[in-house]
Amino acid sequence: MLIYNSQTRKKEEFVPLHPGKVGIYACGPTVYNYFHIGNARPFIIFDVLRRYLETRGYEVTFVQNFTDIDDKMIRRANEEGITVRQLADRYIAAYFEDARALGVRPATVHPLATEHMPQIIALIRRLIDKGLAYEADGDVYYRVHAFPNYGCLCGQNLEDLESGARVDVGERKEDPLDFALWKAQKPGEPAWESPWGMGRPGWHIECSAMSMAYLGETFDIHGGGKDLLFPHHENEIAQSEGATGKPYVHYWMHNGFLNIDNEKMSKSTGNFFTVRDIAKEFDLEAVRMFMLSAHYRSPLNFSRELIAQAASSLERLYGARDQLRFLQEGALDRAPDEAEQALMQEADRALEKFNAAMDDDLNTADALGALFELAREVFKLPAGGASREAVAYAQERFLRMADVLGICTRQTDDLTPEVRAMVEERAQARKAKDWKRSDALRDAIHAAGYTLEDTPAGQKVRKNV
């Protein structure tokens, strides 16, 4: 598998550190608000990466943190008159709800910054001991000039970074590029004990401390949005490699932005929609489909029309999935005929294309094409009396691909007894050519939340979303 490494700016063959195992760390949300659909992009992408690696036989340890203490958390908690802890609890719960609706599985571990103070403090101590960090009035800063590789991820040298840096008044840094590892407590702020007095960690240090706590000092893949490349991930490298003297991460993966009107969606500019906003209008699986329709490194422009397009595309895939199930119900135990053998071949071909696309730096758009090509072949099969073996063969492959992408997950075959009865009755009515009754029943079934279609092999029913 090839993975584009942001650090080398090349696609590289993926070789895990330990055979058969993969460690992935992805930067998670700061839980001061509901997350927006731009935030959702990496969640979905890394969920797909993880699923794909798992189907390829790797044992994946996937770590995604929650930043549950920082300036925004404190400000927001004060505004609402609740504790930072209460704020975090609320939005962590919301995260899991929204993620679930997007088909994003919980990570192997979701560590919280506030629950890793010992690791964070120990890491800062190591940096101070090595002369890479210094204390200043209860704050601790990273001494950027003492780390020769600073800029290795973002590809900028210190002078260039320096020229763009901003110095805040009253800062206690030796150099404007130095960044805070520990911040001394200010009145009214939550704080933890440390060798430098009461305070709290800076943002960057938590990711270094927690990733290494769960994945080791060197691990395979680290992901996040492109905007995290600098300074967040650059700083993580400086902290981790500075402390350990070992390579921190083998593959850096960064996703492109989700834009609105071709401009970055971001909380600070206010041009965003939360996942919850969108859930009022669309099934979130359509949002997932939308995200998968483009390569993860490309920018992707958001609009309701595009979500609607994605929803229509998804419906076609659901149609194919349900058709496969319908064929299975009426299947016969006989050897595949010529057309069915062709379908089986097509299923293999599609799976091959799918895997080749995914192997090429997670090309979900291309992979989706393979699924659609299989769908078309499925629909070509006559409605009834198919070979069980052939249908099962195609179905297995179709489902395997859909599962990697995390789509076509809805249950649509759980008919209620009432609906089942209506379907039965309609079959009788049709036999008797009682079209009036037949149509009335179809309407009633629709009203009950199901869609009924007639096929040469009988009625086909599925639950609407």
Add this chain to the structure above:
RNA sequence: GGUGCCAUAGCCAAGCGGUAAGGCGAAGGUCUGCAAAACCUUUAUUCCCCGGUCCGAAUCCGGGUGGCACCUCCA
């Protein structure tokens, strides 16, 4: 100022030197008691523009034009 990315049909999008995947939408046809879904056909002689390299370029090189991002909290 420094550092990157992008430009393919009405819309979205793959494509990474060998002669334009796929989806949405649209038009016509087939099937159907009527529907719906599906199937078939059509919808880019051409990939922002201008040069160059090559037997061959959407793909490589140079130069434009237009858009976006990072350098500051941000997925």
